[in-house]
Amino acid sequence: MSSSGIFTRSLRALTAAAVIGAAAIPGIASAGDTLDAIKERGVIKVGVGTTPGFFSPDSDGKWQGFFIDYGRALSIAVFGEDGKVEFTNSSPQQRLPALQAGEFDILLSGVTVTINRAFNLGFHFGPTVFYDGQGILVRKDIGVTTAAELDGATIGVQSGTTGELNIADFFRKTGHNFTPVTIEDTSEFIAALESGRVDAITQDSSDLVGKLQQLKEPDNYILLPERLSKEPLAPAIRAGDDQWLEIVNWTVYATIQAEEWGITSANVDEFLKSEDPAIQRFLGVDPSLAEAIGFQPDWAYKIIRTVGNYGEIYERNLSPLGWKRGYNDIWTNGGLLYSPPFR
Amino acid sequence: MSVIFPQYSSRMLLAPLVPLLRSLFGGALNTVLTLLAVLMLALILPPLLHWAVTDAVFSGTQEECRQAAGACWAFVQAKARFILFAFYPSEALWRPILVIALLLGMMVASALPRFWGMRLILGWPLMLALAWWLMAGGWGLAKVSLNSWGGLPVTLLVWSTCMIFAFPAAVLLALARQSRMAGLRLLAVAYIEVMRAIPMVAILYFAMLILPMALPQGVILDKLIRATILIALFWTAYLAEVVRGGLQTIGPGQAEAAQSLGLGYWRLIQLVVLPQALRRVIPGLVNLGIGFLLATSLLAVIGAFDLLNTARASTTDQQWLGFYNEAYIFAAVIYFLLCFAGSRYSLWLEARLQRG
Secondary structure (H helix, E strand, O other): OOOOOHHHHHHHHHHHHHHHHHHHOOOOOOOOOHHHHHHHHOOEEEEEOOEOOOEEEOOOOOEEOHHHHHHHHHHHHHHOOOOOEEEEEOOOOOHHHHHHOOOOOEEEEEEEOOHHHHHOOOEEEOOOOEEEOEEEEEEHHHOOOOHHHOOOEEEEEEOOOHHHHHHHHHHHHHOOOEEEEEEOOOOHHHHHHHOOOOOEEEEEHHHHHHHHHHOOOHHHEEEOOOOOOOEEEEEEEEOOOHHHHHHHHHHHHHHHHHHHHOOOOOOHHHHOOOOOHHHHHHHOOOOHHHHHHOOOOOHHHHHHHHOOOHHHHHHHHOHHHOOOOOOOOEHHHOOOEOOOOOO | OOOOOHHHHHHHHHHHHHHHHHHHHOOHHHHHHHHHHHHHHHHHHHHHHHHHHHOOEOOOOHHHHHHOOOOEHHHHHHHHHHHHHOOOOHHHOHHHHHHHHHHHHHHHHHHOHHHOOHHHHHHHHHHHHHHHHHHHOEOOEOOOOHHHOOEHHHHHHHHHHHHHHHHHHHHHHHHHHOOOOHHHHHHHHHHHHHHHHOOHHHHHHHHHHHHHHHOOOOOOOOHHHHHHHHHHHHHHHHHHHHHHHHHOOOOHHHHHHHHHOOOOHHHHHHHHHHHHHHHHHHHHHHHHHHHHHHHHHHHHHHOOOEHHHHHHHHOOOHHHOOOHHHHHHHHHHHHHHHHHHHHHHHHHHHHHHHHO
């Protein structure tokens, strides 16, 4: 989920400076104590954003969304109950310094995993929970179904973004022509499409799906299957907090593993009777595994029971917006989601 | 009458319209401008009315809104609670409502000259403490974490807190700038000029990125509090310049007269200078206050939920996706009511002060 005008870019430099500065001051985020702090405080502090489907307020002032459900799952993993989690909105520029300064225990705000963030900024990432990437949304009447067929199209791009560079690279590869129309404010994309000023727009596909919903006649448009960039979104925590990282890792894996086994919030109680020793260990019927790692025996059971498996979380929050599973399907269905074994 | 003196009567009826007609159609330029304005209105108003009234959906669901060509006021109905109060717990909603009432009440009281005096000077800090306590809880009230605050109470609370702390500081700063002590004067000038050379957004980013590093280890101030502190420091510089304008209208003769009566510096300032100087700059202060109220919407850049940001966030709910126009119009109406009241008040007060 990246958006960057020139202003945003210079701000990004400032943000990076602030993060590096904070990392350089010893003791500002002392290593390894996040879990202790969470337990003492009795609540997990989570930084989130505001994007439809991923994190948004409902009419009663409650957070809802894909990443919000992972926050709830973490609450269950740590405390054995839902709701011991405090979500705070954080702007894209602010979230990394705020995490570094200790304002949050974890960012579930759709941070893209990059090598720079891991090494130079000192963050660790949990498993990728959502594979995003730059997409192209086109009017159906220009008659293409893949980006490779696009030739001579007029495409709206946000000025000064990596998206502008990515699309130029893409067309250089295919050898076709396109006319870029740079637009500063992405909320103008909809008007540009509807008025016929552009044939297509390009942006992170998570944003494009939201745009598709706002078009007057969404059926006249299609999101092309190609992704021009890789934007793997993952939970981010401060480096040096291994135990906390593992809790985050295995909370995510539990939802993926449950989907692979077909365990859902609706049928999890039937699975308690399963003869499969792996499932017995997973759900805590056989408590030996949970005891060995210091978890409550029924932690995974409670997570599945309360928020559901990965597919349920996805379908509850993202499918209504028109998201297909695509890469975000489990590996047995041809997607990229894969959980290491629970043993 | 009209039967007997038809000519006379129609003249009588038109008489009050004459100045209006003259201002609209007196001269070629005015006539052209009037006709252009009428043409503009004829182009804008009918579609606007269709959108806002005839084709609008006043209550219903998102689906009904999607079918309709007009505005979706049902969205505002569903989202008013979130836009006004954000994540504040539903069972404690009386607290932010009370805070809004208290702060608006205090603002009205501060606006009326008959309340001016010590009562307000002492009342405001007490009222602010009460408002912050009502919002945050503790001492008998359930605690509500700052990250669930938002909407109108945050806009009003940040604005009034910053104004109340910035104002006395601004008076001192303005006095320092006129001081005979060169060092003090230099410091005041430096502070004012540096602050006024920085955009408010930069101040907010400073509050968000740099200030946490300057805090002692283990101390975590919420970003809303950090922003409030820095905004207050920032506004101080602007208010100080307005106050200085007032101070400069007081001639040196007054100070000399007061000194010959044996008044010391502080008594001179308190009894002679400030009462006159402040009175003269009230319109300027109100003007600045209105500008500051609108400037609080910049809090959105640090992810804090002021009124404008809750309006924006309300459009990201997947149940009610993308009703930007309605959300922003709702917020705009609230800002307009507050600012319009402020500017009418300023006009009224100016007239009153000129009379008195």
